[in-house]
Amino acid sequence: MSNDATVTAADIARLAAVGRAAVSNWRRRHDDFPQPVGGTAVSPTFSLTEVEDWLRGQGKMADSPVRERVWQTLRTAASEGMDLADVLTFAGAFLLHLRADPGRWAGLPDAPDDEVAGTLPEVFHALPEGVGTGAAATPPSAVPLARALSQLVDELGVAETFEFLRTRYLEHHSRRVYLTPEPVVRLMLELGGPARAVLDPACGTGTYLKAAHEMFKDVDSLLGQEIDDTTARMSAIHLALRDAPAEVCPGDSLLADAFPGRTVDLVVTNPPFNDRGWGYEQLTGDPRWEYGLPPRMESELAWLQHGLAHVEPGGHVVLLMPPAVANRRSGRRVRSELLRRGTLRAVVGLPSGAVPNMAVALAVWVLRRPSPGETPADDVLMVDTSSDPEHFHKTALDAWRRYEKGKSVGTDSSVVVRIIDLLDDEVDLTPARYLPQRSAPTAEGSFVAAHEILEEKAAELPRVVAELSSLTQASTRADVPMTTIGELAKAGVLQILRPPAKVRMGEGNESVLTIEDVAAGHEPTGTAAQDAEHVRIEPGDVVVSLVARYPVARVVTDSDAVLGPGLALVRAEPSRTDPDFVAGWLLLGAQGAALRSSTSSARFDVRRARLPRLTLDEQAELGRAFRKLTDLEAALRDTYRQGADVLRLGLEGLGAGTLRPSG
Numbered sequence: 001m002s003n004d005a006t007v008t009a010a011d012i013a014r015l016a017a018v019g020r021a022a023v024s025n026w027r028r029r030h031d032d033f034p035q036p037v038g039g040t041a042v043s044p045t046f047s048l049t050e051v052e053d054w055l056r057g058q059g060k061m062a063d064s065p066v067r068e069r070v071w072q073t074l075r076t077a078a079s080e081g082m083d084l085a086d087v088l089t090f091a092g093a094f095l096l097h098l099r100a101d102p103g104r105w106a107g108l109p110d111a112p113d114d115e116v117a118g119t120l121p122e123v124f125h126a127l128p129e130g131v132g133t134g135a136a137a138t139p140p141s142a143v144p145l146a147r148a149l150s151q152l153v154d155e156l157g158v159a160e161t162f163e164f165l166r167t168r169y170l171e172h173h174s175r176r177v178y179l180t181p182e183p184v185v186r187l188m189l190e191l192g193g194p195a196r197a198v199l200d201p202a203c204g205t206g207t208y209l210k211a212a213h214e215m216f217k218d219v220d221s222l223l224g225q226e227i228d229d230t231t232a233r234m235s236a237i238h239l240a241l242r243d244a245p246a247e248v249c250p251g252d253s254l255l256a257d258a259f260p261g262r263t264v265d266l267v268v269t270n271p272p273f274n275d276r277g278w279g280y281e282q283l284t285g286d287p288r289w290e291y292g293l294p295p296r297m298e299s300e301l302a303w304l305q306h307g308l309a310h311v312e313p314g315g316h317v318v319l320l321m322p323p324a325v326a327n328r329r330s331g332r333r334v335r336s337e338l339l340r341r342g343t344l345r346a347v348v349g350l351p352s353g354a355v356p357n358m359a360v361a362l363a364v365w366v367l368r369r370p371s372p373g374e375t376p377a378d379d380v381l382m383v384d385t386s387s388d389p390e391h392f393h394k395t396a397l398d399a400w401r402r403y404e405k406g407k408s409v410g411t412d413s414s415v416v417v418r419i420i421d422l423l424d425d426e427v428d429l430t431p432a433r434y435l436p437q438r439s440a441p442t443a444e445g446s447f448v449a450a451h452e453i454l455e456e457k458a459a460e461l462p463r464v465v466a467e468l469s470s471l472t473q474a475s476t477r478a479d480v481p482m483t484t485i486g487e488l489a490k491a492g493v494l495q496i497l498r499p500p501a502k503v504r505m506g507e508g509n510e511s512v513l514t515i516e517d518v519a520a521g522h523e524p525t526g527t528a529a530q531d532a533e534h535v536r537i538e539p540g541d542v543v544v545s546l547v548a549r550y551p552v553a554r555v556v557t558d559s560d561a562v563l564g565p566g567l568a569l570v571r572a573e574p575s576r577t578d579p580d581f582v583a584g585w586l587l588l589g590a591q592g593a594a595l596r597s598s599t600s601s602a603r604f605d606v607r608r609a610r611l612p613r614l615t616l617d618e619q620a621e622l623g624r625a626f627r628k629l630t631d632l633e634a635a636l637r638d639t640y641r642q643g644a645d646v647l648r649l650g651l652e653g654l655g656a657g658t659l660r661p662s663g
Contacts, residue, residue: 006047007051008039009023009046014068059479066148066152067152067156067164070148070149070164071164071168073145074087074091085169086137086139087139087145088166089233089234090137090142091145093124093126093127094120094149095162095241096127096128096237098149099241120143128239128247162238166238169234179207180208180355181355181356182211182547183354183392183393183515184354184364185207185211187392187393187397188268188318189266191346191396191397191400192267192318192366193212193216193266194216194219195212195266196216196265197219197220197221197264198216198222198223198265199224199266199268199310200223200225201224201225201303202270203232203235204226205235205238208269210239210242213239213242214501214503215503215504215505216502216504221264223246223247225248225259226248226250227250227251227252229250232249232250235248254278254302254306255283263315265316267307267310267311267316268318270320271303271320273299273300273322275299287309288305288306289302290308291305291308291338291343292337294331294334295330298330298334304317307367308343308369313370313371313374314369315368317365317366317369318366320363321363321365322362324360325429326347326430327426339380339427341370342375343368343370344365344367345368345377346366346380346382346383346403347366348363348366348385349361349363349384349432350392354389378420379419380416380417380429381403381409381414382417382431382435383399383400384431391525395413395414399413412436415436417434447653450645450646451646454645454646457642464628464635465632467628468632470625471628480612480613481612482613483610483613484609484611485570485582485608485611486607488577488611494571494577495569497568497570498563498567498568499535499565500534503534503564505526510530511524511526511560512562513526513559513561514526514564514566515545515547515564515565515566517564518543518550520637524559528564534563536561537562537569538571540572540579541559541569541570542569542582543567543569544583545590546567546603547566548593548594551590551594551604553583554583579623580624580626581611581623582623583626584626585610585611588609589609590609593605
């Protein structure tokens, strides 16, 4: 492996889990900080080896230097005349080949360069079909890159090695891709599933297909198409490394459908919005427009009908839509046909911010292709989750499950509307328009009760804050030997448990603690079918999020639930380890992972989380300090939630006239 890899200040910050300002401060304050070896005065580069040595000497190393060395080796290969995406394709091909025949590369670290180089071209045979031969080229620095990849595989495994490289690539090309948040993805799949065959015609980085592979136990076919060749290539490799039965093709689904004539149980996608160049002129007579020709400015209705053309009778199409699709005048005819034929089943309005970087609150449309001879449905479910952003997933799914089972649906956030009442001049499908106003006669009493609870919670805050006075500033930093969660697991001090690969969410009555529950600090809200492979949570377990954007770790005190997707469980041996101590250091590690990553797919490696080697008494003392901070977090969160309720009830009461100033 080459030892002359270089890193930027941003890379150093990632290695140390600090901001770039801290790196600049180190350069000014420490005379022994490594000197630049390249770059420019504004953006210097440093020797990775020298930086590693300095960070270790200062006790500041947080991230894996092996990962950074692999990434820099990959970037070096890209600087020698190849596109970075093509080098990443080679890396993916090598990892696929390594997974298929690990013995073939067992002697790689000791083999001569020419011997390794002679075998590398064969790795491209492992690429999935449809990836494209144009990207199948061996980079000039293939040998050191292959050696580096093999070393990282020993640390992370094959699939997670590519996940790390793909995440880094997406961080550097964030404008090239659009990532749908995981809670929205899971909601859409649960609204349309379960399914054995799934299609995403605008699959991007493969988020929906990967989640379907994890959620649907019996899925046997995952089809995806993506207009950007590079993104399609990465998605195909990413899914193949996770043994997903996926077929991903590059191309424009509307203009050049990669799967003509093929049908699935579920089509789910986040299509391009407001795309004026979707192909209106070329596709005017296309047979997919069963519900009417999509207007030139209504690309979303083209994607909707493309999905219906690929779904079996009785199957579902679930799309993420901008709110304007519900009431644009130009789309009235198509919306009317969807209603008359009973194809549109539900519209779920999401809260603002559920999909970041969108100026408007989006909606999820759920459609079902009627079976031949079936009596068309005569109503549609309308759900508006804007009043409770933290629980939008549960609100929407509960309403949908009741509606599917024919049970009564009618709350402040959901209502069943007769189709005949929607077929007016506007055909407006905006959920909020049909929901009752929250100006009930009991608003005054609700406000008073909520205000009393808020006063109680606010009065409790000073006590929780006062508990922090026991934490004092240390005069010197303690020099304590460190270890990792992974090393403690190997020693039998604790266990690391994860849920089964596919949890059938929403299918049964098994209580499931979801990643959203842990992040929000509330009781389990998920449900799943019972399964012997479930990981049942016990009091004293530490539950930690594996998704970097949810930096959270909590000690469970009372639970009768199983572990949900995206979570890990650390079970400590009480006679050797304090749970609050472990949770505190896991939270520090999770926050560091969030700081180092800017994509929603980034993962937190629990095994690499660092913590000091202390006696049990010392752990308990530090654990109690961590607990005081988490108690403060919980108190602040509860007070904020109660304050939001008081604000809402006060506004509604004043607006409805059920509240008035007393003087």
